[in-house]
Amino acid sequence: MPTDAQLLLLDAGNVAQLMEPAKVFEAMKRAFTLHSQREGRVFPVVREQLHTGGVFGIKSGDIPRADLLGFKAAGFWPNNRSVGKEPHQATILLIDPHTGRPVCLIDGNTITTVRTGAAGALGLTLLARPQSTSLCIFGTGTQARIQLSFALRYMPKIDRVRYLTALGQPDEPFEEEFGGLCALAHARDADAAVSASDIVVTATPGFGPLFSPAAVRAGTHINCVGADTKGKRELPEGLLRRSRVFTDDRAQSRSIGEGQWDVECLATEIGDVLTAKVQLTRDPEDITVFDMTGLALQDLVVAEMLLQLAEAKGQGSSLAWSW
Known part of the structure; x- marks a missing residue:
């Protein structure tokens, strides 16, 4: 098995260019349908208060038939407002379910906002x-x-x-x-x-x-x-x-x-x-x-959609990721 691989990075600018509200709306239908059919799994949520005054959480899950696995690390940091930054922060990582190798790291702020809307x-x-x-x-x-x-x-x-x-x-x-x-x-x-x-x-x-x-x-x-x-x-x-x-x-x-x-x-x-x-x-x-x-499934189906669009349009930055 080759040991060289690429990790695709999609920053906030990439996500904003690729995000289409109508497609996200359809992705939400898919996420909730998968959840109802128990074809997508939602793992226990982590949600903890921090000593800094923030709240940190992890939502994770998988869709076995789609070979989709990943998590979102996110939370709320109210003190960010004092420096002119958004208090909600989120990062999504998609992982190869066969090997555990990270596949795509995505800025999750816009994804969280739009998929919730x-x-x-x-x-x-x-x-x-x-x-x-x-x-x-x-x-x-x-x-x-x-x-x-x-x-x-x-x-x-x-x-x-x-x-x-x-x-x-x-x-x-x-x-x-x-x-x-x-x-x-x-x-x-x-x-x-x-x-x-x-x-x-x-x-x-x-x-x-x-x-x-x-x-x-x-x-x-x-x-x-x-x-x-x-x-x-x-x-x-x-x-x-x-x-x-x-x-x-x-x-x-x-x-x-x-x-x-x-x-x-x-x-x-x-x-x-x-x-x-x-x-x-x-x-x-x-x-x-x-x-x-x-739900983690909401983030995963949108992240998968963005990954496919990014690969088709040649967007994002790739890093060599030996494993």
């Missing part, structure tokens, strides 16, 4: 009422922006958006980005904004409940993005019991997502809706919740 859009198209016209979003950061961008792309009837910020002040860059795409308004009263909206998206650091349970009216759909670590939450006590709950992974939701606050709450995996293991009939009065904790 695409997963949110998939949740909306499957679970929200098709006639939904109004949306309330908590947060104006990177993830809030991608969630709203995908929501407007895949739910074209949305024309009114209310947004809330941590400090209660308008976000001018956010308004410049989205003000021309919808009737955008800054809201200070969380309960009023929620009760006036068909769809609610929570994309915050998850430090605690964002609104009261009474604010959620019948027929509302909620995408929950921020709860991805033990102790984090965005939803109020008791809401899950009033709702039809959907997750990317039941066990992971109960461990690090909104499900950790009500482990007895029944939940359906979104992949089972895609594969028709679960026949979804949505009553107009149903409150639906999609708890998004993020």
Whole structure:
């Protein structure tokens, strides 16, 4: 067996050039379908607090039939903001499952952002009422922006958006980005904004409940993005019991997502809706919740797609990697 090999490096610039939202949306369908069919495996998640104030995690898995194996090392470093850098950091490594040799090292920040936005859009198209016209979003950061961008792309009837910020002040860059795409308004009263909206998206650091349970009216759909670590939450006590709950992974939701606050709450995996293991009939009065904790399979299928595109287009940098 030859000992010389190449390790392909795809930096943030390469990823940005290769990433296409529509293809990522289709990749999310594939990831959740594989998970439902148990053709893709998700290994136990590592998620730990660091002495530096950051949070470090590893999400890993494989798709045996595709010869795909890898992991994402990622986390949240809030102090990065003080030096003008993004607090979310992620790196993905694809590995040859036959030899253990590293094949491709990829900047994971954009992948994480876009695949989460695409997963949110998939949740909306499957679970929200098709006639939904109004949306309330908590947060104006990177993830809030991608969630709203995908929501407007895949739910074209949305024309009114209310947004809330941590400090209660308008976000001018956010308004410049989205003000021309919808009737955008800054809201200070969380309960009023929620009760006036068909769809609610929570994309915050998850430090605690964002609104009261009474604010959620019948027929509302909620995408929950921020709860991805033990102790984090965005939803109020008791809401899950009033709702039809959907997750990317039941066990992971109960461990690090909104499900950790009500482990007895029944939940359906979104992949089972895609594969028709679960026949979804949505009553107009149903409150639906999609708890998004993020699966390794989402990262792996997008990373595989980028690797194939990079090889076809001759992008990235190769390093000799003897083994």
